[in-house]
Amino acid sequence: MGETTKRIRASGGIAERLDVDGVELYALCDGYLDMELSRFPDVVRGIGDDLAIADGQDLNDMTVSVNAFLLRHGARLCLIDAGDGIWRGETLGFLPRALAKLGIAPDEITDLFMTHLHRDHAGGLFRDNRLVYPNANMHVAADEIAFWSTPELIDDVQRVQVPIAQAALEAYRERIFVIHPGEEILPGIAVRALPGHTPGQVGFQLGKERPLLIAADALHLPALQIKHPEWGFLFDVNQAQSLATRTTLLAEAAQSGLRLAGAHFPFPGVIGVTQGPEGLGFRNAAMP
Numbered sequence: 001m002g003e004t005t006k007r008i009r010a011s012g013g014i015a016e017r018l019d020v021d022g023v024e025l026y027a028l029c030d031g032y033l034d035m036e037l038s039r040f041p042d043v044v045r046g047i048g049d050d051l052a053i054a055d056g057q058d059l060n061d062m063t064v065s066v067n068a069f070l071l072r073h074g075a076r077l078c079l080i081d082a083g084d085g086i087w088r089g090e091t092l093g094f095l096p097r098a099l100a101k102l103g104i105a106p107d108e109i110t111d112l113f114m115t116h117l118h119r120d121h122a123g124g125l126f127r128d129n130r131l132v133y134p135n136a137n138m139h140v141a142a143d144e145i146a147f148w149s150t151p152e153l154i155d156d157v158q159r160v161q162v163p164i165a166q167a168a169l170e171a172y173r174e175r176i177f178v179i180h181p182g183e184e185i186l187p188g189i190a191v192r193a194l195p196g197h198t199p200g201q202v203g204f205q206l207g208k209e210r211p212l213l214i215a216a217d218a219l220h221l222p223a224l225q226i227k228h229p230e231w232g233f234l235f236d237v238n239q240a241q242s243l244a245t246r247t248t249l250l251a252e253a254a255q256s257g258l259r260l261a262g263a264h265f266p267f268p269g270v271i272g273v274t275q276g277p278e279g280l281g282f283r284n285a286a287m288p
């Protein structure tokens with residue numbers, strides 16, 4: 001097992017402060033998922049193996065972290081995604097423990113900012129048929145609500161995701177705030193469209209001098225997809241749109257220095273995209 005894989009597997013329940021221009025933002029780890037390579041059907045073995053090994057991973061034994069983020073903004077405690085919870089077994093469901101490390105109880109969370117409603121982002125809203133964050137309002141994009149509410153748009157690959165997405169929308173029905181790309185969800189926190197992985201996926205951008213975009217699932221595997229953004233993920237709803245979003249975002253990040261925080265990057269999940277003579281690369285960028 002490689003070094004990065006070991007680190008990912010050890011990080012469930014961890015919380016770490018991120019440095020974003022005085023914004024109080026933390027990365028939280030819900031745990032990890034073992035990821036079959038068959039979910040990335042376009043990866044070219046050999047080239048892919050070398051890229052994985054250089055990052056301390058092994059394509060035959062792939063693991064991804066499941067990250068969420070916490071933003072403290074005045075009196076508000078905003079959880080950005082809720083992790084997988086316990087749907088997929090004992091390697092996940094440690095988000096409440098990560099919050100406890102910050103001295104925060106789940107019922108103190110005032111807001112849930114959802115990047116999208118896949119199970120590994122919304123599953124952690126529930127445990128034992130109860131809401132884990134009972135006092136929160138939920139903020140979710142109009143296009144995301146529309147997608148999960150329109151069964152004829154949902155194909156066989158996505159069908160497994162429907163119960164949790166619909167349960168989340170139903171549970172928070174009275175407390176949903178519909179968000180739109182381009183708006184500021186809080187002063188200094190901008191909503192950005194990242195369509196493709198799901199039609200209504202959004203990111204949240206924070207900070208001015210050294211900005212950071214919580215980029216959800218625009219890409220999953222920095223070690224592979226920065227060099228090869230065309231190696232798409234089977235669970236992207238629209239592969240072509242996802243590739244366009246990923247390519248544009250990586251170019252912007254390399255050019256402007258915008259840091260990217262990923263829901264599945266090795267914890268704490270923040271990278272800077274670099275431009276060198278051999279094309280794009282990346283570095284750990286939890287601290288700028």
Ligand SMILES: [Zn+2]
Binds near residue numbers: 120264
């Ligand atoms: Zn995800």
